[in-house]
Amino acid sequence: MSIKNTLKMAMKSIFANKMRTFLTMLGIIIGVFSVIVMVSVGQGATSDVTERIEEMGSNLLNVNIMDNTVELERENLDELSFIEGVEKLTPTLSSSATVKYGTESDSGVSISGVNENYTEIQNFELAHGRFISPIDVDFRNKVAVLGSETVENIFGTDNPLGSEISLDGDKYLVVGVLEEKESTSMGSGNDVVIIPYTTAMREFRISSIRSIAIQGSDDVESDVIVENIEEYLLGMYDDEDSYRVFNQEELLSTLSEITGTLTLMLGGIAGISLVVGGIGIMNIMLVTVSERTREIGIRKAIGAKRSNILTQFLIESSVISCMGGLVGILLGAVVNNIISDLMGINAVMNLTVVSVAFGFSLFVGIFFGMYPANKASKLKPVDALRYE
Template identity: 60%
Template sequence: MNIKSVTKMAFQSIFSNKMRTFLTMLGIIIGVFAVVVLISIGQGATSGVTDSISSMGSNIISINIFDRRKSIIYNDVYDFEKLDGVKNVTPVYNSNATVKYDLETTTVNINGGNENYMNINNYKIGSGRKISPVDVDYRNKVAIIGLTTAEDLFGKDNPLNKDISINGEKYTVVGVLQDKESSIAGDSNDIVIVPVTTLMRQNSTKEINSITIQANSSEESTLAKENIENYLFDYFEDEDSYMVFSQDEMLDVINETTAMLTAMLGGIAGISLLVGGIGIMNIMLVTVTERTREIGIRKAIGAGRVNILIQFLIESSVMSGVGGIIGAVLGVIVSSAISDIMAINYVVNIPVIIGAFGFSLAVGVFFGLYPANKASKLKPVDALRYE
């Protein structure tokens, strides 16, 4: 009996019981679907975060201060500009606040910075002006708002030179930011930027807990970081009082963490593939039992052991292979839909899709081998006597 006839008989057997075949494939479909979705969304989210950080440049250095006994005040921040390798410095003060205009209200993250804040963080003005040194020095109540905030508060009206209320204090809108791509961290356009000195006075604080520094270049970033660390150690005399990290270090940590999480999620999803393979083996064993007389008749008329083995392997491989294809297609479609809903990047990882399909096919062959081998070893006499 040639391979064409064996293959034809395998497909006839599969289509003779469509519902059972579909239910058998369901475990494989869910497994491949889960692998594709989880890894695609995980890698897409990682790509969004890393792109957002990378867009700021590899010469950005961040400082967080933890010491509550000895603090850095506003004027101390500008000492960093005297260090070799440092180009620009901005103190950073963040505060969630209720922002109002007329009858419209929204809750926004208020970012306080100086005249360097927007350049360092890669924000660009769409209309109006930036924060000036005069605004910072005189604690002017001016604000620059993102497009989402502008739409929430003003709709289609021009927000420039209009007053908004930030936690009860009036600020004049002097600028509107250009559209900025959002990431998994949130909507980059839902933001208000004000002079850091104004925001600190409104919140009754003189301490600076966060500083962002721009090095002269990527090449000088390491030099700047070393000088900053030496300055902070001399200032606090305790390495646990502060943390200094560059964008490259942050990217490395994010990539390592997300790679580990993505692999873990992919492994968990892969377990369902094994469960689906066990389901295939279970059904194939039932099929062998149901078709014992058929196997005996085929052997009696000349079918060899290899023919029987190949037929049952083809059946299990087709179920796992088709299930893998359906799962991969559904995974791509759902991943795309989720990325649109969550406003994050979507990565179509072809090697992952091929790998998930290949694994599903291997699972079908592996778990189909035992039932196929059992069927091929049946003796014609015993099979014909089976009731």
């Protein structure tokens, strides 16, 4: 019997009981759908985090001070700026406040105390006005640069430059507006007010600098810069546990490894449902063999070979798994688009993931269909014809 006729008979048998076929396919559909969605979301989150970190700037390092016994002051910043490999640096003091302008207010706005190097280190662009200047830092001027979202919340469509805003009751002159940054799952970074760090220390009663962002020179390896900074800090604190120096490249590498492992784990968990779906296929195919024992006997009696019976049942299980795989891919594509819109994650379907998921579903159909097909092909014509 030709493959064409065998395939025709297999399709006829599959569609003879549509509900049972659908329920058999359901395990494969759920398995393929889960693999595609989970892996796509994991890869999208990885890409999102990577992009967010890279947007912070090139060759970026962060210094965090854990020890309160020695205070890091402005003179120390000057000394750090002369360390080999340090291009620019800025302290990063953080707080929050209620921002008011006229009758409008925005509570819980992030307040960042920085110096004039902040925009270059963190890759921010100015949309209007100017940024914090060295004079503002020296004289603790009450000037502010606003994020685009803060401007929209407080001023609407009005021009904020030259206006006075209130931060927890203290008046600040708006001198600049930052260019809007693209929002990600980690936040937008646009609802912010930036002021001189010296002003922030006085107004928010911050006694010492605890965090510094440093842009390293492209001519010096980041590991060398980290080593030079740690040597300076060790001279101040005499304890390596008193400070932490984070290298952006190491952070990016670590996050990529973690998210990659989580994505693989999620994909593996979702793959288990494919195996469960395969067991469902084997179960139904065994039932089918029992129901069609007399049919198998008749076909063998009129000359059908064992290979014909084996091929027919293998094709049936493979078609069921392939159809389930295709439906799972379509559902995965739809859900990925919904997740991308709702969560802001670029959960794009990867062709490799789709191919692996579909290929695995086909393998499951063949693997779990092999036993029932082999059992059917081994039936003796006499025994099959006498089966009730």
